[in-house]
Amino acid sequence: MDMAKATSVSKTIEQMVTHSEQPSSGFIVKETKFGSIESSPPLGPFPVIDMSLFSSQEHVGTELEKLKSSLSSAGCFQVVGHGMSDSFLDRVREVAVEFFQLPAEEKQKHARAVNEIEGYGSDLVVSDAQVFDWCHRLFLRVFPVHRRRLNLWPQHPPEFSEILNEYAMKLKTVTEVLSKAIAKSLNLEEYSFLNQFGDQALMQVRFNFYPPCSRPDLVHGVKPHTDRSGITILLQDREVEGLQIRVDGKWYRVPVIPHALVVNLGDQMQIMTNGIYKSPMHRVVTNTEKLRISIAAFTEPEPENEIGPVDQLIDEQRPKLYRNVRNYGAINYECYQKGLVALDTVRA
Ligand SMILES: O=C(O)CCC(=O)C(=O)O
Numbered sequence: 298m299d300m301a302k303a304t305s306v307s308k309t310i311e312q313m314v315t316h317s318e319q320p321s322s323g324f325i326v327k328e329t330k331f332g333s334i335e336s337s338p339p340l341g342p343f344p345v346i347d348m349s350l351f352s353s354q355e356h357v358g359t360e361l362e363k364l365k366s367s368l369s370s371a372g373c374f375q376v377v378g379h380g381m382s383d384s385f386l387d388r389v390r391e392v393a394v395e396f397f398q399l400p401a402e403e404k405q406k407h408a409r410a411v412n413e414i415e416g417y418g419s420d421l422v423v424s425d426a427q428v429f430d431w432c433h434r435l436f437l438r439v440f441p442v443h444r445r446r447l448n449l450w451p452q453h454p455p456e457f458s459e460i461l462n463e464y465a466m467k468l469k470t471v472t473e474v475l476s477k478a479i480a481k482s483l484n485l486e487e488y489s490f491l492n493q494f495g496d497q498a499l500m501q502v503r504f505n506f507y508p509p510c511s512r513p514d515l516v517h518g519v520k521p522h523t524d525r526s527g528i529t530i531l532l533q534d535r536e537v538e539g540l541q542i543r544v545d546g547k548w549y550r551v552p553v554i555p556h557a558l559v560v561n562l563g564d565q566m567q568i569m570t571n572g573i574y575k576s577p578m579h580r581v582v583t584n585t586e587k588l589r590i591s592i593a594a595f596t597e598p599e600p601e602n603e604i605g606p607v608d609q610l611i612d613e614q615r616p617k618l619y620r621n622v623r624n625y626g627a628i629n630y631e632c633y634q635k636g637l638v639a640l641d642t643v644r645a
């Protein structure tokens with residue numbers, strides 16, 4: 298795909314929104330393998346877990362039970378008691394909004410290169426048959442720190458980098474605490490997953506901006522996918538819903554709880570838990586009235602690390618479901634281009 302066509306995708310959304318036009322054909326979903334685009338399926342069975350209770354003798358058992366039952370079915374829950382204040386989370390959202398409100402030329406200074414995902418832009422174009430998502434994104438690697446590409450980090454608003462850095466550090470702690478709790482919920486040693494992530498685990502943050510859309514019934518904010526990560530932590534819009542998760546073949550809405558974080562498992566945790574815990578398929582729908590922003594942080598093992606199902610989760614009843622792999626990110630990307638389900642290609 299040449300540069301002209303790639304940039305025209307992002308311009309098109311803004312122009313169509315400004316002129317209240319119908320989405321152009323490149324955005325229209327023609328076949329939905331995973332069910333029609335409904336804006337209001339039922340609310341999902343996603344529990345709210347209070348992380349501060351992990352250190353309470355009295356309550357930890359109940360919280361770990363909730364974690365276990367949600368991860369073995371839906372693969373998703375929300376967390377409170379994560380240690381971040383409401384005002385801090387609002388600040389994180391605000392800097393994202395301020396960035397997206399900048400004039401297009403200003404945002405383009407941080408544009409991603411045509412064949413790269415890091416930076417600001419719309420969908421990376423990988424095939425002529427591709428249907429585009431109704432979304433602009435700013436995608437930045439935050440860990441390991443020496444791999445940050447600071448030229449892609451916004452200069453406006455001026456406090457963007459400082460806030461993102463602080464948010465990333467806090468999310469790192471939350472992710473570590475959750476990894477240990479996930480291990481405990483399976484009666485494993487606390488570091489069973491963290492050891493596979495390694496000290497140089499990757500964290501990438503994606504700021505998603507979904508403009509209102511005149512035909513939410515015809516486009517996806519983000520098309521159905523599973524995350525390639527180990528663990529994804531999502532800060533949803535304070536007010537506007539849009540995320541849906543598929544459980545047992547049906548779509549469910551994830552409710553907005555303004556100061557909770559949504560936790561989704563990614564494919565690499567499904568591998569490490571030998572398929573006991575699920576990496577849920579999810580999608581985002583748009584609406585006619587309101588724009589939506591969300592901030593997703595994906596943590597995954599160091600690409601060079603070999604990861605695989607934890608030994609204690611393999612037995613005669615549950616043989617090893619996945620083989621050991623390195624660089625799952627690259628496998629996932631290749632499958633995406635070929636239209637294959639990445640997890641199916643790494644079965645034992
Ligand atoms: O916007 C959302 O709620 C989810 C976005 C998402 O699934 C992603 O960025 O991978």
Ligand SMILES: [Fe+2]
Nearest residue numbers: 522523524579
């Ligand atoms: Fe996702």
